[in-house]
Amino acid sequence: MPVIRINFARFSKMVGANREKILDRLPYIGLDIESVDKDSVRVEYSPNRPDFGTDFGIARALRGLLGKEVGLPKFPTSASRISVSVDQRLNTIRPFIACVTAAGIRLDDEDVRQIISLQEDLHNGLGRKRRTVAIGIHDLNAVKPPFSYKAVQSSFKFVPLGGRKAMDVGSILSQTEEGKAYGPVFAGRKLYPIIADAKGEVLSFPPIINGEATKVTSRTRNLFIDVTSTDRKAGDDVLAVVATTVSEAGGKLGTVLIKHPGKPRVTPDLAPTELPLDPNLVKSTLGMDLTQREILNSLARSRLGVKGKRALCPRYRIDLLHPVDIAEEVALGYGIDRIGPVYPPSRRPGLFNTFEEFLDSVATIMAGSGMIELMTFELTDEKSLYSKFGRSSSSRITVQNPRSIEHSALRDALLPTLMAALSVNVKSDYPQRVFEVGRVFARTKEGVSESWHLGCLVAHSHSSYTEAKMYLESTCRTIMGKEATTPEEQHWAFAPGRCARVSLGDAQLGHVGEVRPESIEAFGLGVPVSGFEVNLTQLFELLK
Numbered sequence: 001m002p003v004i005r006i007n008f009a010r011f012s013k014m015v016g017a018n019r020e021k022i023l024d025r026l027p028y029i030g031l032d033i034e035s036v037d038k039d040s041v042r043v044e045y046s047p048n049r050p051d052f053g054t055d056f057g058i059a060r061a062l063r064g065l066l067g068k069e070v071g072l073p074k075f076p077t078s079a080s081r082i083s084v085s086v087d088q089r090l091n092t093i094r095p096f097i098a099c100v101t102a103a104g105i106r107l108d109d110e111d112v113r114q115i116i117s118l119q120e121d122l123h124n125g126l127g128r129k130r131r132t133v134a135i136g137i138h139d140l141n142a143v144k145p146p147f148s149y150k151a152v153q154s155s156f157k158f159v160p161l162g163g164r165k166a167m168d169v170g171s172i173l174s175q176t177e178e179g180k181a182y183g184p185v186f187a188g189r190k191l192y193p194i195i196a197d198a199k200g201e202v203l204s205f206p207p208i209i210n211g212e213a214t215k216v217t218s219r220t221r222n223l224f225i226d227v228t229s230t231d232r233k234a235g236d237d238v239l240a241v242v243a244t245t246v247s248e249a250g251g252k253l254g255t256v257l258i259k260h261p262g263k264p265r266v267t268p269d270l271a272p273t274e275l276p277l278d279p280n281l282v283k284s285t286l287g288m289d290l291t292q293r294e295i296l297n298s299l300a301r302s303r304l305g306v307k308g309k310r311a312l313c314p315r316y317r318i319d320l321l322h323p324v325d326i327a328e329e330v331a332l333g334y335g336i337d338r339i340g341p342v343y344p345p346s347r348r349p350g351l352f353n354t355f356e357e358f359l360d361s362v363a364t365i366m367a368g369s370g371m372i373e374l375m376t377f378e379l380t381d382e383k384s385l386y387s388k389f390g391r392s393s394s395s396r397i398t399v400q401n402p403r404s405i406e407h408s409a410l411r412d413a414l415l416p417t418l419m420a421a422l423s424v425n426v427k428s429d430y431p432q433r434v435f436e437v438g439r440v441f442a443r444t445k446e447g448v449s450e451s452w453h454l455g456c457l458v459a460h461s462h463s464s465y466t467e468a469k470m471y472l473e474s475t476c477r478t479i480m481g482k483e484a485t486t487p488e489e490q491h492w493a494f495a496p497g498r499c500a501r502v503s504l505g506d507a508q509l510g511h512v513g514e515v516r517p518e519s520i521e522a523f524g525l526g527v528p529v530s531g532f533e534v535n536l537t538q539l540f541e542l543l544k
Contacts, residue, residue, distance in 0.1 A: 001044045002121045003034055006055050008041070010110060014059035016068055028336050029061045047125045048319040050241045053118035056248035057241075057316070064303040065333070072305040073314055075247045075270045080254030082145040082224070084195075088261040089151040093186075094193045094206065096232045097149045097258060098267040100243045101140060102223040102251025109218055111249055118245060122238050127207075130182050133229040133238045134207030136195065138214030140222040143197035149228070151191040158194075158202035159212040169194075169205065178209045195226055204228075223251060236268070240315040243268045272305065272312040276323045285327040287342060290334070298333030299326070358540050362454055363437045365478050369471060371435045371456065376417035378439055379407040384416045388522035391492040395443040410441040410448075414455025415493045415533050419515070422459055423523040430527055431460030437536065451538070453510070457531035465498050465514050468530035472502065472512050480504070480543065486512060493519070493533075502534050507542055510534035 008019050015022065023041065026033060031052065032044040045052035052058050063069040080101040107115070119135050127133035154170035160178075169192050173179035185207065186192060195203040202211035206228040216223065225242055229235030247253050255266045282295055290298075296306055304326075305312035311329075313320045320326070331339065367373055379399065386393060393412070402408040411417055414436050422432060435456040442449050454475075458467055469486060476484045486500035494513030502510045512532035520529055 001032075002047060002053065002125070003042055003044050004053065004055070004058070004114075004117065005040050005042050006058065007110065008039060011055055011059060014055065015062050015066070017062070017066060021066075022062070025062060025065055026058075029058070029065055029332065031058070047121075050118075050122055050126060050238075050318070051244070051316040053121045053241070054114040054245050056114065056245050060248060061303060064301045065335075067301060070297075070300040071303065072272055072312055073244070073303055075244050075253060075315075077253040077255050077268070077270065079266075080256055082147070082254070083257040083259055084147045084149055084226075085259045086261065087148070087150040089191060090149065090193055093151065093189060093191060094228050094230060096229045096235050097195075097226060098229075098232075098235050098239045099147075099224065099226045099256035099258065100239060100246075100268050101254035101256065102225065102243075102246040102249075103140075103221075103254060105221060105223060105246060105249060105251035107216075107218055107220060107249065112216065112218060115245065115249070118242070122241065123207075126234055126238055130207035131185050132231055133227060133234050135238060135242060136204035136206060136210050136226040136228075137216055137242075138203050138210065138224045138226070139216050139220045140214075140224040141220075142214045143201050143203060143224070144199050145197065147195060147197055147203065147224075149193065149195050149226075152194045153191065156192070156194065158205070160205070161210040161212050161215060163212055172205065172208060176209065182208050193228065195228075237318045239268045240270060240318070243270065244314070244316045268315075270315045272314055273317075273320070274307070274310045274312060275320060275326055277306060277309055277311040277326055278323055281323055282327045282330050285324060286331055286339070288334075288339065290330070294334065295330055298330040301333035302329040304329055304333075355540055358543075359437050359452060359536065362475070362479060362536060363435075365475055366435045366437075366454070366456065369474060371433045371471075374418065374421050374434050374436045376414075376421055376436060376438065377407060378411055378441070380409060380411050380417050380420065381406045382409045384420045384523075385409055385411060385413075388419075389416065389492055389516070389519050397441055397443055397448060412440050412442055413493070413533060414438055414440060414453050415457070415515075415531065418455050418457045418531070419519070419523045419525075419529070422457060422525060422529065426524060426526065431458065431463070433458050452536045453533055454536050455531065455533040457515075457529055459525065459527050459529045461527050463514070463528040463530045465500075465512070465530055468512050468514070468532050469500070472532045472534075479539070484509065502532065504539070504542055507538060509539055 012018060026043060034042040034044050060073060084097060084099055122135060123130050155168050157166040157168045159166050160172055173183040193206055201213050203214050204210045227235045227239040243253055258265050258267055279295055283290060299306060303314060311326045363373055397410040399408050418434060418436060437454055439450050440453050456471060473483055485503045489501035490496060491499045491511040493515060495516050499511060499513030501508055502512055510533045515529040
């Protein structure tokens with residue numbers, strides 16, 4: 001989680017409150033206090049609130065909570081008469097750019113530190129380490145508009161930030177720390193994006209490095225800010241956060257005309273976004289019978305506005321996505337510390353969920369037999385689920401555009417994830433006896449069904465069907481008071497002739513057997529493995 005340091009003397013002037021009041025109220029706008037010393041406090045903020053990346057944004061929210069400045073913040077803009085022409089050759093490289101100017105700004109050393117810290121937090125969070133979004137902040141007086149966002153070859157030269165002589169783009173990518181860290185986004189490319197002024201002076205080589213000519217210092221009075229991205233909405237969101245921050249720092253915002261081929265637009269658009277305001281949803285979510293005036297006043301203290309049946313959200317509040325988020329803002333504005341506990345109307349004591357108790361008892365029984373309990377991920381890789389067991393499934397449940405192939409499919413059995421767990425512990429001593437009580441998923445005509453299973457594996461040089469069945473029978477006798485039947489049957493996880501169905505009457509609960517040798521080899525295990533898996537949801541229904 002990102003952390004920001006707040007200086008008490010500076011922050012007290014921004015908020016109009018003393019140290020004690022500040023420390024008392026910070027947690028009630030959603031901040032965690034990490035440490036406090038004589039002059040400052042370090043607070044941790046959630047990445048979904050990037051506007052808290054500077055003390056400007058935190059002060060803005062705290063002034064609202066304290067009632068010193070309520071309602072929608074205003075961020076007036078005027079036309080800067082600056083334009084940026086976009087090279088259509090960038091469409092497949094880094095197609096989007098959004099910009100803003102900030103005039104008359106006076107930044108001290110702490111202002112510069114705060115803004116640079118925000119820039120890096122945005123790069124690492126919403127920017128996905130600059131891969132999706134990159135921000136450039138420049139001294140506007142050092143360059144001459146209009147600007148161009150153009151594609152250049154690797155031989156193009158300019159003086160990078162912190163450098164003393166011109167370097168070509170190829171050398172910047174291969175020799176500088178920034179080039180080595182962020183250059184892979186251009187792997188296989190022959191053209192690279194550059195932002196330059198009317199005289200050819202380079203402002204930025206996004207997302208790698210700025211030009212030395214536009215370096216920002218405490219003497220800078222006019223800023224030009226560019227945000228380049230591979231996703232237009234993400235870029236606009238980041239620009240909104242940065243623009244409103246420099247506005248709080250005293251800059252007069254100016255819009256910039258972006259001349260995309262055939263699609264010109266003006267940035268930034270800081271008009272508030274809207275979400276439905278449903279008083280009944282607010283009341284039911286919070287469990288409070290608030291009046292209309294109380295709801296409106298609470299939203300005002302959270303720096304939101306209201307227009308009819310719509311809540312108006314500041315453009316920098318990119319975390320507000322659903323009407324239930326408005327209910328949370330009402331709670332924050334009302335004051336979390338003012339919401340008292342409410343006892344349930346019934347005088348009867350609460351009871352544990354009987355199914356949860358059943359699952360706990362099964363886990364206790366297995367642990368008592370000398371097994372080690374595992375908790376593996378419900379999302380796993382398709383190889384472990386299917387190809388390593390030599391099976392295919394037309395009804396597999398997969399994730400669209402997964403972040404990682406290791407978490408690309410919902411498991412339909414516990415045995416594959418238990419085998420995967422054993423495969424990363426091959427250097428541990430044997431025997432290894434493990435189990436898991438966990439959810440599995442199956443595709444049905446109605447959608448996706450969930451059920452709880454018990455999976456167990458025993459791995460050592462003498463592991464066999466007999467041992468696995470012994471654990472199964474012991475567990476069944478303890479849970480049910482009787483033994484399940486185990487007629488021979490084939491199963492994708494177990495070797496032919498070394499597998500049986502687990503049944504209770506006419507109900508089929510699962511299978512027990514020795515894991516197929518080819519599957520053991522596919523998982524990189526060097527010892528025999530046996531085990532069983534049974535459906536606890538089905539068993540619980542039978543025992544009712």
